Every structure is written in structure tokens, then in C-alpha cells.
Amino acid sequence: MSLPPFQALVDEHWRDVVRLARALAGPVDGDDVAQRAWEKAFAAYPKLTSARNLRSWLLTITARCATDLHRARKPQSPLNEDLPIAMDGPDATDWPDPDLWRAVNALPERQRFAVTLKYVGDLDHHGVAAALDTTPAASRRLVSDALATLRSKLGVDDD
Template identity: 90%
Template sequence: MASTKTGLPPFQVLVDEHWRDVARLARALAGPVDGDDVAQRAWEKAFAAYPKLTSARNLRSWLLTITARCATDVHRARRPQRTLDEAPPIVVDGPDAADWPDPELWKAVSALPERQRYAVTLKYVGDLDHHGVAAALDTTPAASRRLVSDALATLRTTLGVDDD
């Protein structure tokens, strides 16, 4: 396997190793309708930026950060350009039941505030550490921990789960 001067693997190797992670995260963040488009857009952005990378460290985290930002762009594009009083509520469908066997949990996750929803999804679906979540959300690791903690507390309350 040939690599570049910076130690980066060929882009196809990156795709082969991480396409499932990108697809899964895109679908979790953008839903079944837009998930494939978000994943495709993430790969396009990654391909365009890849030659400029100077390090092969944390390539998976880098890809998932791009994916999260592409999903954010989709959600922003969905929002009507009206005042809050005029805008109808935005409903984001979750993944198919076959992909996520607990529809009650997905419904509770989709009801979380956007940043909490993204943080908990990046942490548990994307399997990112708090530094990766923070990078994806353009915040600090401490704020990432707080977002995930608040999301989990809300989910526990919503689903009636005890901490015991």
C-alpha cells in the first residue's frame, strides 16, 4: 500500500476503512431520507480537503466531524426563512426501525435540543471521544461532556430510567 509524504494512506483506503462509520453517523444525524446525501457530501468534502492534510492522526474523527457538519447544513437548509412565530415545527424522522430497534429511544433522542442530539449521537453512534465531539460541534471538551450529560439526563427522565 503506497502512502503520501505525510503518512496519509491513499484516499480509497480511507473510504474502505470508514465508509460504514460515515454512513451510520450521517443516517443517525440526518435521518433515513437525507442520510445517504449527507454521507455523499461528507465524502466529497473530505476528498477535496484530503490533499491539504498534514497528518494522518485521527482520520476517523476528522471524517466524522465533516459528516456532522454536513448534517448540520442539511438541517439548516430545511428551516424555512420565516419568523419563529410563523414557522411550523420541524419534524426530523429517525432511522428505520430495522436499523434502530428501539423506536421509543429514537423518538426521545430526536426530541432533544439540536446540540444535545448531535453530541449524544456523535458520542454513542459515532463513537467519538469528547475531544472529537467538541471538534465536530466547534466547542470545548468540557462543553461536550456537559451536552452529553444533559442529553443523557433528559433521556433518562423521558424514558423513565433509573440511575441505579
């Protein structure tokens, strides 16, 4: 099995990694999460046994790096009102539909991560499940519950 050069992987997927990192960690910490994800991917790359679905592999690493960031902060900040999607700070105006992101931010952590991986990371339920260490059925449920909550909070009808 032959893996593409790591730089080719970076060139092809850097936007996806940064976009997901910023969605999960906020515009301020997102770049640090993306950098950490690339470091972990680089260290693990020589040991990969399959070149299948490298994008999903990268986004899973990115999600886990964002999770690590939030877990590291929890003891320091018991209210965590701005995690994981920080809507304050200098880049807050760069986020489209801030009301939506505030509602996403208010979701329980696993729902927040699942819906972000699905719709920002563009992962299928198998990819979301892999990133969250759960099953595809549980991933579907997390996303479904998150969407129902968001529709309710934002006053969106299912019609």
C-alpha cells in the same frame, strides 16, 4: 508526511460515516449526507497536514454536513418535528428501539448532535467538541444533559 490513498480511507471508514449520517439526518437523507461528507473529505484530503485520527476528521465532516442539511431546511419547515433523526418513512422499522430515537429526536439540537456523535459516532469528548466547535467540557455537559433528559423521558433509573 504521507497520507494513505483516499480509497484506503473510504474502505476503512465508510460504515462509520454512513452510520453517523443516518443517525443525524435519518434513514432517508443519511445516504445523501454521507455522500456529501465523502465529497468534502475528498476535496480537503490533499491539503491535510496530519494523518493522525482520520476517522475523527471524517466524522466531524459528516456531522457538519448533517448540520448544513438541517440549517438549509429550517426556513422551509418551521416545525422540524422529524429532524434530525427521522422516524417516519420506509426505513423507520430498521431503527432499533424507536422510542429511544423519538426521545433523542426531541432533544435540543446541540444535545441531539452531541449524544449521537458520542454514542453512534463513537467519538470521545475531544472529537465531539471538534465536530460541534466547542470545548470538551461543553461536550461533556451536552452529553450529560442529553442523557439525563433521555433517562427522565424513558423512565430509566440511575441505580
